[in-house]
Amino acid sequence: xxxxxxxxxxxxxxxxxxxxxxxxxxxxxxxxxxxxxxxxxxxxxxxxxxxxxxxxxxxxxxxxxxxxxxxxxxxxxxxxxxxxxxxxxxxxxxxxxxxxxxxxxxxxxxxxxxxxxxxxxxxxxxxxxxxxxxxxxxxxxxxxxxxxxxxxxxxxxxxxxxxxxxxxxxxxxxxxxxxxxxxxxxxxxxxxxxxxxxxxxxxxxxxxxxxxxxxxxxxxxxxxxxxxxxxxxxxxxxxxxxxxxxxxxxxxxxxxxxxxxxxxxxxxxxxxxxxxxxxxxxxxxxxxxxxxxxxxxxxxxxxxxxxxxxxxxxxxxxxxxxxxxxxxxxxxxxxxxxxxxxxxxxxxxxxxxxxxxxxxxxxxxxxxxxxxxxxxxxxxxxxxxxxxxxxxxxxxxxxxxxxxxxxxxxxxxxxxxxxxxxxxxxxxxxxxxxxxxxxxxxxxxxxxxxxxxxxxxxxxxxxxxxxxxxxxxxxxxxxxxxxxxxxxxxxxxxxxxxxxxxxxxxxxxxxxxxxxxxxxxxxxxxxx
Numbered sequence: 248x249x250x251x252x253x254x255x256x257x258x259x260x261x262x263x264x265x266x267x268x269x270x271x272x273x274x275x276x277x278x279x280x281x282x283x284x285x286x287x288x289x290x291x292x293x294x295x296x297x298x299x300x301x302x303x304x305x306x307x308x309x310x311x312x313x314x315x316x317x318x319x320x321x322x323x324x325x326x327x328x329x330x331x332x333x334x335x336x337x338x339x340x341x342x343x344x345x346x347x348x349x350x351x352x353x354x355x356x357x358x359x360x361x362x363x364x365x366x367x368x369x370x371x372x373x374x375x376x377x378x379x380x381x382x383x384x385x386x387x388x389x390x391x392x393x394x395x396x397x398x399x400x401x402x403x404x405x406x407x408x409x410x411x412x413x414x415x416x417x418x419x420x421x422x423x424x425x426x427x428x429x430x431x432x433x434x435x436x437x438x439x440x441x442x443x444x445x446x447x448x449x450x451x452x453x454x455x456x457x458x459x460x461x462x463x464x465x466x467x468x469x470x471x472x473x474x475x476x477x478x479x480x481x482x483x484x485x486x487x488x489x490x491x492x493x494x495x496x497x498x499x500x501x502x503x504x505x506x507x508x509x510x511x512x513x514x515x516x517x518x519x520x521x522x523x524x525x526x527x528x529x530x531x532x533x534x535x536x537x538x539x540x541x542x543x544x545x546x547x548x549x550x551x552x553x554x555x556x557x558x559x560x561x562x563x564x565x566x567x568x569x570x571x572x573x574x575x576x577x578x579x580x581x582x583x584x585x586x587x588x589x590x591x592x593x594x595x596x597x598x599x600x601x602x603x604x605x606x607x608x609x610x611x612x613x614x615x616x617x618x619x620x621x622x623x624x625x626x627x628x629x630x631x632x633x634x635x636x637x638x639x640x641x642x643x644x645x646x647x648x649x650x651x652x653x654x655x656x657x658x659x660x661x662x663x664x665x666x667x668x669x670x671x672x673x674x675x676x677x678x679x680x681x682x683x684x685x686x687x688x689x690x691x692x693x694x695x696x697x698x699x700x701x702x703x704x705x706x707x708x709x710x711x712x713x714x715x716x717x718x719x720x721x722x723x724x725x726x727x728x729x730x731x732x733x734x735x736x737x738x739x740x741x742x743x744x745x746x747x748x749x750x751x752x753x754x755x756x757x758x759x760x761x762x763x764x765x766x767x768x769x770x771x772x773x774x775x
Contacts, residue, residue, distance in 0.1 A: 282471065282472055282774045282775075283471060283472050283473040283474065283475060283774070284471050284473070284474045284475070284496050284497070284754065284769075284772050284773075284774050285474075285475045285477065285494075285495045285496045285497075286474060286475070286476055286477070286495055286496060286497045286498070286499055287476070287477045287478075287479055287486050287489050287490060287494075287495040287497070287498045287499075287501075288304065288307075288476060288477075288478065288479065288486070288498070288499050288500050288501055289478075289479040289480070289481050289482060289483050289485075289486045289500065289501025289502075290302070290303055290304040290307075290481075290500045290501060291304050291478070291480060291481070292304035292305050292307070292308055292450075292455070292476075292478065293305050293379070294379070294380075294433075295308060295434070295437050295438065295439045295447065295450055296428070296433045296434045296435075296439070297309050297313060297368070297372065297380075297381075297418060297419075297421035297423065298371055298372040298375045298377055298380050298382065298428075298433060299375075299377045299379055299380045299433050300379070300380065300381075300418065301379055301380050301381045301384075301418075301419075303500060303675050303765070304500070305418070306417070306418035306765070307767045308439070308447070308455070309418035309421045309441075310418055310443070310766050310767065310768070311443055311444060311445045311457065311474075311767075311768075311769045311770070312439050312441040312443045312445055312446065312447050312457070313418075313421035313422060313423065313439070313441035313442065313443045314329055314330040314352075314360075314421075314422050314441060314442045314443045314463075314465055315329055315330060315415055315416055315417070315418075315420030315421060315422060316328070316329060316330050316331040316334055316346045316348075316365065316400070316415055316416075316420055316422070317329055317331060317334055317346075317412055317415060317416035317420070318416050318465075318466065318766070319416055319678075319679075319762075319764035319766055320466070321759040321760075321762065321768060321771060322759070322762055323762075323764070324678075324679035324680075324763055324764060326412045326413055326415075326416035326678075327466070328349070328466075329416075329465050329466055330348060330349065330352055330360065330365075330422060330442065330465065331346040331347060331348055331349065332347050332348060332349040332350075333346070333347050334346040334347075334412065336716070341407035341408075341409070341714060341716060342403060342404040342405075342406065342407055342408075343401060343402070343403055343404070344401070344402040344404065344411055344412070345399065345400070345401050345402075346365075346399070346400045346401075346402075347398055347399055348360070348361070348362060348365070348397075348398045348399075348400070349464060349465075350464075351464045352442055352464055353442060353462040353464070354424045354427075354440055354441065354442045354462065355440055355441060355442065355446040355460045355462055355463075356424065356427070356440050357462065358424050358426060360422065360424070360442050361397045361398070362394035362396065362397050362398055362399055362400045363394055363397070363425060364422055364423065364424060364425050365392075365394075365400045365422055366392045366393075366394050366400060367423070367425035367428075367430070368421065368422045368423045368425075369386060369389060369392055369402075369420075370392060370430075371423070371428065371430050371431075372386060372419075373386055373389065374430060374431055375431065375432065375433060377433065381417075381418065381419035381677070382419075383692070384677075384686075384687055384694070385414045385417065385419035385677060386414070386419060387405075388404045388405050388406055388408040388411060388713075389402055389403075389404060389405070390403045390404055390405045391403045406710065406713070406714070407713065407714035408713050408714070409713060409714060409715050409716045409718065410678065410680050410682045410683070410713060413677075413678035413679070413680055413683075414677065414678060416678065417677045417678050418677075419677065421441065422441070422442060423440065423441065424440045424441075427440040428440075437450040437451070438450070441460075442460070442462070442463060442464075442465075443460060443463060443465075443467075444459065444460055444463050444465070444467040444469055444769065444770045445457040445458065445459060445460055445469075445473070445474065445769055445770075446458050446459075446460045452478065452480075453477065453478060454475060454476050454477040454478050455475070455476045455478075456473070456474075456475050456476075457473055457474045457475070457476070457769065458472075458473040459471075459472060459473060467768070467770040468770060469769070469770040470755075470756060470770060470771060470772060470773035471769070471770075471772055471773055471774055474769045474772070477489065477494070477495055479501060481501075481623060481626075483501050483502060483503050483506065483626070483627070486498055486501045486502060487502055487503070487506040490502075490749060490751075493751060496750060496751055496753075496754050496774060497748055497749060497750035497751070497754050497757065497772075498748065498749050498750075499747075499748045499760075499767065502747065502749060503626075503627075503628060504565070504566045504567035504568075504569040504628065505567065507523065507567070507569055507747055507749070508567050510523055510749055511523060520751055520752030520753075521749060521750075521751060521752075522749065522750045522751075522752065522754070522757075523747065523748075523749050524747065524748045524749070524750065524757040524758055524761060525745055525746070525747055525761070526745075526746040526747070526748070526757075526758065526760070526761020526762060527580060527746065527761065527762050527763045528743070528744050528745055528746035528761070528763070528765075529578045529580060529581055529675075529676045529679065529684075529743065529763055529765070530673065530674070530675045530676075530743070530744035530746070531573055531576075531578050531673065531674050531684070531740065531741075531742070531743050531744070532573075532625070532629075532671060532672070532673045532674075532740075532741045532742055532744075533576075533671070533672050533673075533674075533738040533739060533740050533741060534552070534556075534618075534636075534669060534670075534671065534738060534739040534741060535669070535670050535671065535672045535695050535697050535737070535738050536549050536668065536669055536697060536699075536736060536737055536738065536739070537665060537667060537668050537669075537670075537696075537697045537698060538697060538698050538699045538737055539665060539698040540665075540667075540668035540669075541668075542614060542615070542616060542668050543616070543668045543669055544668075545608045545610065546608065546735070546736060547604045547605050547606075547607050547608020547609075547610060548604075548605065548608060548610060548614055549736040549739075550592075550601070550604035550736060551601035551602070551604045551605050551614070551645060551646075552601075552640065552646075552669075552739065553588065553591075553592040553736060553739055554592050554593070554596065554597045554598070554600045554601035554604065555596050555597075555598065555601050555639055555640050555643050555645070555646075556596070556636055556639060556640075556739065556741070557595065557596050557639050558572035558573070558574075558594075558741060558742060559572055559594070559595070560635065560639070561632055561635055561636070561741065561742065562742055564635060565628055565631050565632045565635055566628065566632075566742065569744070569745050569747065570742040570743060570744045570745060571742060571743050571745070572594070572741075572742060572743075573740040573741060573742050573743040574586040574587065574588040574589035574590075574594070574740060575587045575588055575589075575729045575733070575740060576684055576685065576688065576728075576729055576732055576738065576740055577681045577684045577685070577725060577729060578684065578743045579743060580679075580763055581676075581679055581680070581681055581684065581763070582680065582681055582718060582719075582721075582722065582725075583681040583721060583722040583725035583726060583729075584681070585726050585729050585730075587726075587729040587730050587732070587733035588733050588739070588740055590733070591733045591734065592733075596639065596643070598643045598644075598645070601643060601645055602643075602645060605645060613644075613645065613646060613647045614645060614646045614647065614648075615646075615647045615648075616637075616640070616646055616647065616648040616649070616668065616669060617648070617649050617650070617651055617667075617668065617669070618633045618636060618637055618648060618649070618650045618651075618669050618670070618671075619650075619651055619652070619653070619658070619661075619667045619669065619670040619671070620632075620633045620650065620651075620652040620670070620671050621652060621653060621654065621655045621658040621671070622652055623654050623655045624655040624658065624673075625671055625673050629652075629671055630650060630652050632741075633650045633652075633671065634650050636648070637649060637650050658670075662696045663696055665698070672694070672695060672738075674687075674688075674694075675765055676763075676765060677765075678764070679763040679764055679765075680718065681712075681721070681725045682709075682712060682713060685704075685708075685709065685712075685725065685728055686709050686713070688738070689701065689704050689705065689709070689728070689732070689737075690704075690705055690709050691705060695737070695738065697737055697738070699735070699737035701731055701735065703727075703731065704728055704731060708724050708725075708727060708728045709728075711724055712724050712725060712728075746761045747761075748760065748761060753774055753775040754772065754773070754774055754775075755772070755773045755774075755775070756771040756772045756773050757771075757772060759771040760772065
């Protein structure tokens, strides 16, 4: 399962009420005013088929090659029409969502995009229901889809879901050509046919080439002639070296905190043409506790850890201030954020309170503990971070903590089998709403796999907040949820990231690709 999160005070995503949203102006073709851009990324692109990919790299591809009915405009957390001319819930209904397509939509192969393609796209994703795809989490509220005519799509939802517009504005809403994709199996040829601003010309282990899609009709206006991506497969050193050699124009997702700090220094001295763009982000990382574990299954042990972890030191020493301390499960900049963990456990280590929590739990000897990480999924800094946490715990004299790490595939299998007591999970949001930081973590069949259940959260708060079309009315319930999690401690929030891209002189527009929507917009980037 993938992960996501970000940081500016992004407004709470507004749920679409009964009224229909009007469409933005159609861009007939594109500007094509700049040269081709070459970018490097250390994240993997795990899929080219939208029914499978549910990771940041794959969604980067989807957001540029495929259209969705709605999309997030630059700098906004409110979805607006994209392939649709207008969308909204039917009057008096919170479960019937209707969209009317804009005129002239075509796929990059020249085929017309009609309502049947939209219906096919969603029904196919649900049919395949790939565990590595978005359907199980993002599309589960869809009951039936009807197409009364070639331009109209009507979604009938199983339950009220005010976040549905945001969900389908993400990569989960990618529209495919029904003639190009089998209904009951994934496409495996590494090709993609969409109606977005770009065409995928080639995809290999080394990289991917994208050209401007001249058939595109939507709200984006391209500012380059194409984009070439070079893949570095988690090799952050190679990515940094490639940037320094000017083999790539820009680097995104994968530079270490040390690389960014070094580039900052070079920018201030000899290398004046390096630009470091810092954007808002809601990427988060948590310690996860298996509440059935014989050690951390005791609430007193979890509380002791919460009293001892020094987030400021982790952010300063491990991440060199490229992240900020996080004190709740809903990050800063997302509506309903509070500081429940700071209010409960403080912002600095409190060994006396940790010792008392252990005594109250009947623990009178050092707690032996293993912290599990997977550097191949969350980066090598995660191991360094966990070693720092282990040292913090051990310095208190209350713990005997060690760190182990395994590759991602084995890591996920072991979590599912309940073999770990404490482990790491990161999250990069699918859409900027507090629902996306709560429902995937604490509803039934959640992504954490830590055996935590709370009836008030699953039985009342999650369904009630999901049904609220006016998102300003959910803050009290989301605040209650955050307070419950801080009290019961199934997870311990650690940090909230910052989003960076670095570029050489002549690259412009990166500031419009780094916002809380997590949409990296190829079309905004230009090269002089």
